[in-house]
Amino acid sequence: MKKKQIAFEKLQDHYVARAEIIKALAHPTRLFIIDRLSEREHCVCELTDMIGADTSTVSKHLSVMKNAGIVSSDKRGLQVWYSLKVPCILNFFGCIEETIRQGAREHMDLAKSGKC
Amino acid sequence: MKKKQIAFEKLQDHYVARAEIIKALAHPTRLFIIDRLSEREHCVCELTDMIGADTSTVSKHLSVMKNAGIVSSDKRGLQVWYSLKVPCILNFFGCIEETIRQGAREHMDLAKSGKC
DNA sequence: TGGCTAATTGGTAATATAGCCAAGTAATGA
DNA sequence: TCATTACTTGGCTATATTACCAATTAGCCA
Numbered sequence: 001m002k003k004k005q006i007a008f009e010k011l012q013d014h015y016v017a018r019a020e021i022i023k024a025l026a027h028p029t030r031l032f033i034i035d036r037l038s039e040r041e042h043c044v045c046e047l048t049d050m051i052g053a054d055t056s057t058v059s060k061h062l063s064v065m066k067n068a069g070i071v072s073s074d075k076r077g078l079q080v081w082y083s084l085k086v087p088c089i090l091n092f093f094g095c096i097e098e099t100i101r102q103g104a105r106e107h108m109d110l111a112k113s114g115k116c
Numbered sequence: 117m118k119k120k121q122i123a124f125e126k127l128q129d130h131y132v133a134r135a136e137i138i139k140a141l142a143h144p145t146r147l148f149i150i151d152r153l154s155e156r157e158h159c160v161c162e163l164t165d166m167i168g169a170d171t172s173t174v175s176k177h178l179s180v181m182k183n184a185g186i187v188s189s190d191k192r193g194l195q196v197w198y199s200l201k202v203p204c205i206l207n208f209f210g211c212i213e214e215t216i217r218q219g220a221r222e223h224m225d226l227a228k229s230g231k232c
Numbered sequence: 233t234g235g236c237t238a239a240t241t242g243g244t245a246a247t248a249t250a251g252c253c254a255a256g257t258a259a260t261g262a
Numbered sequence: 263t264c265a266t267t268a269c270t271t272g273g274c275t276a277t278a279t280t281a282c283c284a285a286t287t288a289g290c291c292a
Contacts, residue, residue, distance in 0.1 A: 015144035018212050022142040027280085028131035031138075044239060057281055059240055069219040078238045078289055086218070088211035095204035096134050102202070103185040143250085160269060173251055175270055180249095194259055194268045 024068035025089065029053070030061050033082075037071060038090055041083035140184035141205065145169070146177050149198075153187060154206055157199035 025031065029051055036042055036050065048058045062082055065071045072085045141147065145167060152158055152166065164174045178198055181187045188201045 011148065012144060015147045017216050018147050018209065019142055019144045021212050021215050022138060022147075023279095026135055026139040026142045028128060028135045031131045031134050032127065045237090048239095054282055055239065056241080056283080059238095060280085063240080069215050069222075075239090075288085078236095080239060086211065086215050088214060089208075092205075092208040092211060093134065095202060095208060096137050098204060099137050099185050099202050100133050106185075139249095145250095161267095170252055171269065172253080172271080175268095176250080179270080191258090191269090194266095196269060 021068045021070070024065050024070055027061065029058075030065060033058075033061060033065070034070070034084060034089065037082060037084040038087065041074075041081045043079040043081050045079065047082075137184045137186070140181050140186055143177065145174075146181060149174075149177060149181070150186070150200060150205065153198060153200040154203065157190075157197045159195040159197050161195065163198075 025034070032051065033042075033047055036047065044055065044059055044062065047062075048055050051058055062071065062073070066073060066082075070084070070086055070089065071082050074081045074083070141150070148167065149163055152163065160171065160175055160178065163178075164171050167174055178187065178189070182189060182198075186200070186202055186205065187198050190197045190199070
């Protein structure tokens with residue numbers, strides 16, 4: 001078991017790198033932004049209007065995702081246009097949806113069986 | 117723009133639900149656990165040995181993932197055996213790896229061009 | 233140049249997360 | 263029944279994240 005622990009330590013860096021990217025996805029507003037960027041690029045002002053938060057808040061969400069390599073930005077005139085750099089992330093959402101549905105189903109089963 | 121903001125509010129709950137699941141993935145130790153559970157079920161004691169943290173810490177990581185519907189548990193005798201409930205999550209990791217590689221590549225390009 | 237708009241950055245307070253230790257629960261078997 | 267093992271839960275501190283406001287930067291054009 002000492003051996004296995006060393007195995008974890010060796011892999012640790014890699015899991016940290018993975019977790020960094022996943023953390024950059026783990027916020028409702030950022031998921032909303034990703035969905036919007038999956039359709040077309042948007043400037044910060046458009047996203048800010050849709051979300052209804054402070055510009056600085058939206059800008060910071062975008063910079064978190066940019067640092068993680070999920071989106072890229074392009075300054076054109078006064079505006080900065082963001083686009084989705086890694087569309088394969090969208091495939092993942094299908095799996096998340098499945099997990100949500102599964103959870104809802106089980107919750108209903110529990111309710112039916114009178115356990116909650 | 118008011119219209120769009122309302123659209124976000126309506127979807128908000130759904131994005132919160134998605135984010136909950138993704139948050140449950142967003143930790144190096146939990147990613148390690150998912151990889152181990154993708155091979156076979158494990159009891160808490162096995163995972164604790166591999167990870168080298170306190171049992172309570174590992175137990176809490178598992179309960180975060182269980183609440184999110186990612187893993188399921190089965191108590192048999194003294195031990196509790198955990199297994200991966202949503203294997204489709206593994207597909208996602210390919211996309212994360214691609215993002216990591218892409219990031220590394222760009223970093224190298226920057227270094228070559230003398231910009232860092 | 234000066235004023236305007238779009239976006240980013242710094243500061244700060246509120247909240248959430250992670251880890252360990254200690255205490256509690258549950259199954260087993262002497 | 264009592265001790266042991268496996269796990270969970272509560273309590274606590276340290277750290278990270280989020281959101282807003284204020285200040286700053288950058289591009290545009292009169």
